[in-house]
Amino acid sequence: MSAPPVVVIQETSKIYQQGEINVIALDRVSLTIRGGEFLSLMGPSGSGKSTLLHIVAGVDRPTSGECCVRGIDLKRLNESELADWRNQNVGFVFQAFNLIPVLTAYENVELPLLLTRLRGKARRTQVNTALELVGLADRRNHLPRQLSGGQEQRVAIARALVTDPPLMVADEPTGNLDSQSAHDVLTILQALSRSAGKTVILVTHDPKAAAFGTRTVHLEKGQLLN
């Protein structure tokens, strides 16, 4: 492995306090993910997969430990800096697609670009390229409810990659999909890591899905298994 590390997690813990009890969602996890890697994160429900993903993606903060992404210690960023950082560095794909129902496929993909300086033709080109990459250019004017689940998830992937972020995170993106759609989605993610050099983290508990990755790690009760 010669590629530089993109994500470096060291002794990261996340503890939720529920009254008297401490729920340890992550227990001193250390992990390094390199550029272009497609990491599959597996583990039973409640093992801390989403928590780990959220910390790496900068939407949650660890109780203790380090999380550096592309050399930036996320701890040092305040709320609004972190928001900017997410916009430029992270593409999110969720299990529930989470498209905005009143916006067309095109507008949903455009959404992250409203925060950038990109205007006019450049913006249109970028949105159309993203939609073409997921094979939905002809559906750009459809509303989410006019699309199948698989198509919705592909629009969500287009939205995640439209800002050309180095890091893509996907939390059980195939959980709500039939096997064909799941296959399509995973193929796109794989292509993104292989040919676009993006670092992809895929949370799944399906071994077949995990097999699309270049490496698989297992979490159990908040701890990383070797």
Next chain:
Amino acid sequence: MTIASFITKNALRNKRRALLCVLSVAVSLFLLVTLQVALREVTLPPEDVGAALRVVVRNKISISSPLPARQRAVIERIPGVEAVSPFSFFGGKYRNEESMSFAQFAMDPKLLRKIFGEAKMPENQYAAFEADQTACILGKVTADKYRLKVGDRVPLTSTLYPCSIELKIAGIYEGTIDDRNLLFHHKYLDEAGGSPGWVAMWWVKVRSVEEMPRVTEAINRAFASSSAEVRAETERAFQLSFVAMWGNIKIMVHSICTVVVFTLVLVTASTMSMAIRERFRELAVLKALGYRRRELFAFILAESFGLAALGAIIGIGTAWTLFTHASIAKLTQGIFLTFEVTPRIIGQAALVAASLGIIASLAPSIAVARMSVVEGLKTLD
């Protein structure tokens, strides 16, 4: 897509709810403007030029105590006084009506133009009024209301004097601040069984505004130690003493307005809270995509403000159009003469709408600020 179109699409997501919210703002602001305009109309002292030159002289003890007719000659001799007319409220009920629906005053027709110069009436009607002691003139508003015209007879039964009279309309005037009253010969009142030798008030026309203070002072002094002491004051001051009676109504109208505004705050605030709560997860997604709090605040504020503004435009606009173009005298059967939607009232209503927009966005904004992405993503649709 622009930010503005995104906000519009969000606001129109639940069209029925948005419409109901806009309508409730519109209706409430219409009511608010109407109440304010009516209140202003009711408490507005007359501001015409004539009023500035008129002095009202009444009994110092009470407005219902009469004044002796011989005072007239004394007042007429005071320098600066141009004309003096008796002015007695007849308190008559028209035909078989239960209550008084317009006021009638007995006065001196010869001095009509001198004292009440703002009344507009054809020359021949002035002459006819002066010539016939049983004649009267009637304001256009009342004439229209009862479809009365020149030559018609007006039977009146007094609630103050033990008499009934029948007057013939010699003219119909307009152009005064209150085109509702009926005026007739004081001589006729005396002869028909009023109280000869007594009048209710004197209306005095003064030559110039500069002489007003001196003349009122002189009139007050002239009867200072007589059996009928008087109180002379400008017509405006006289009207204002009536306005003071409206104080309670003012308080009442203000309380109604307060309740309306308060209800409106509840309606818009709950509409916005509902609208945002439904979109909690989407707002969390926007946060994940890199939207900062201030951008989400702006979305919420713009949506809330937009709904309130739209309601305000409809409500205030309707009030303005209606009161500017429709005949209020007709609509209210002569209770109100004009409804003027002043810039001040429009400003107040707009301010209410603006505050509404801001207040309604507060609770949702706070909720969105507090929400973490992780927590927001967990909320179900």
